[in-house]
Amino acid sequence: MTFRENANIGSGAVRRGGGGGGGLAVGGGIGTILLALVVMLFGGDPGAILGGGGGQAPSSAQNVELEECQTGADANEDVDCRMKATMVSLVDYWEQVAPEADTTEAIIFTGQVNTGCGTASSQVGPFYCPVDRTIYLDTGFFSQLEGQLGADGGNFSQMYVLAHEYGHHIQNWTGALRASQQDQQGPESGAVRVELQADCFAGAWAGNATRTRDADGNLLLEPLSREDIESALSAAAAVGDDSIQERMQGQVTPHTWTHGSSEQRMGWFMRGYESGDPNQCDVLNAGSVDDYDA
Numbered sequence: 001m002t003f004r005e006n007a008n009i010g011s012g013a014v015r016r017g018g019g020g021g022g023g024l025a026v027g028g029g030i031g032t033i034l035l036a037l038v039v040m041l042f043g044g045d046p047g048a049i050l051g052g053g054g055g056q057a058p059s060s061a062q063n064v065e066l067e068e069c070q071t072g073a074d075a076n077e078d079v080d081c082r083m084k085a086t087m088v089s090l091v092d093y094w095e096q097v098a099p100e101a102d103t104t105e106a107i108i109f110t111g112q113v114n115t116g117c118g119t120a121s122s123q124v125g126p127f128y129c130p131v132d133r134t135i136y137l138d139t140g141f142f143s144q145l146e147g148q149l150g151a152d153g154g155n156f157s158q159m160y161v162l163a164h165e166y167g168h169h170i171q172n173w174t175g176a177l178r179a180s181q182q183d184q185q186g187p188e189s190g191a192v193r194v195e196l197q198a199d200c201f202a203g204a205w206a207g208n209a210t211r212t213r214d215a216d217g218n219l220l221l222e223p224l225s226r227e228d229i230e231s232a233l234s235a236a237a238a239v240g241d242d243s244i245q246e247r248m249q250g251q252v253t254p255h256t257w258t259h260g261s262s263e264q265r266m267g268w269f270m271r272g273y274e275s276g277d278p279n280q281c282d283v284l285n286a287g288s289v290d291d292y293d294a
C-alpha cells in the first residue's frame with residue numbers, strides 16, 4: 001500500500017522511545033506479552049513477568065517526536081514514518097467509526113522500553129498496553145517477520161500489524177479486552193476471540209483506509225492492490241498459532257498462544273475487509289471462531 005506523496009503525516013501519533021533502564025527484560029517471543037496481557041487482565045503484576053518497571057508509565061522525556069516524517073513520500077521510504085502515517089489513517093478511521101473512543105498513540109522502540117505494563121524488550125513483538133493505553137513496537141519485529149516467520153515483510157503487512165494493535169485499543173474501550181479474562185484457554189476461548197476480533201478490526205480499517213484523510217483533508221493512500229492484501233494475509237498466517245508452533249517448536253509453550261489459527265486470522269481479517277464494517281466483527285458472540293463466513 002502506497003501513501004500519496006504529498007500527504008501530510010505531521011500529525012501522526014507516533015513517537016520514538018525506549019532505552020528504558022532498570023528492569024531486566026525477559027524474552028521468549030510474542031508469548032511473553034500474551035502471558036503478560038493475560039496476567040494484567042487477571043489483575044496480576046505484569047512487571048513480574050516482563051521484568052521490573054511494572055506499573056510505571058513511560059517517561060515522556062525519553063520519547064521523541066518523529067519530526068523527520070512529514071509527507072507520504074517519507075512514509076513510503078522509511079518504516080518509522082510509515083508507522084506514523086498509518087497512525088494518521090487509523091486515527092482518522094476510528095474517529096469516524098467510534099467517535100466516543102479516545103485515540104491512542106504508538107511508541108517505537110529499540111532494545112527495551114518502560115511501559116505501564118512493565119519493561120518490555122524487543123523480543124516480545126508489537127503489543128498494546130491497556131494500562132497506559134499505548135501501542136509499543138520495535139520495527140525490528142518486521143525483519144523478524146520476514147526472516148524468521150517467512151512472511152514477505154511487505155509494507156502493508158507492517159501496517160496491518162499496527163492496525164491489529166489499534167484494534168486492541170478499541171477493544172479496551174468496548175470492554176472486549178476485559179471480557180477475555182473470564183475465558184483465557186483453548187481454541188474457542190475469549191482470549192482467542194479477542195485476537196481474531198482485532199484482526200477483523202484491522203480488516204475493516206483496511207477496507208476503508210483509502211478513504212482516510214490527512215490533517216489538510218487530502219486522501220492519504222493510493223488504492224490497495226491485490227499484493228497488499230496478500231502481504232497482510234501472509235503476515236497473519238505467519239503469526240498464527242499453528243505456524244508459530246511449527247516453526248519455533250521447542251521455544252514456546254503451545255498453551256500460551258492465543259491468536260487462533262492462520263486460517264481463522266485470515267478469515268476474520270477478510271470478513272472485516274470485505275464488509276468494511278466493524279459491526280461484522282462480533283467474534284465474541286459468534287457461535288464459533290470458525291464462523292467468519294457466516
Ligand SMILES: [Zn+2]
Nearest residue numbers: 164168195198
Ligand atoms: Zn493481538
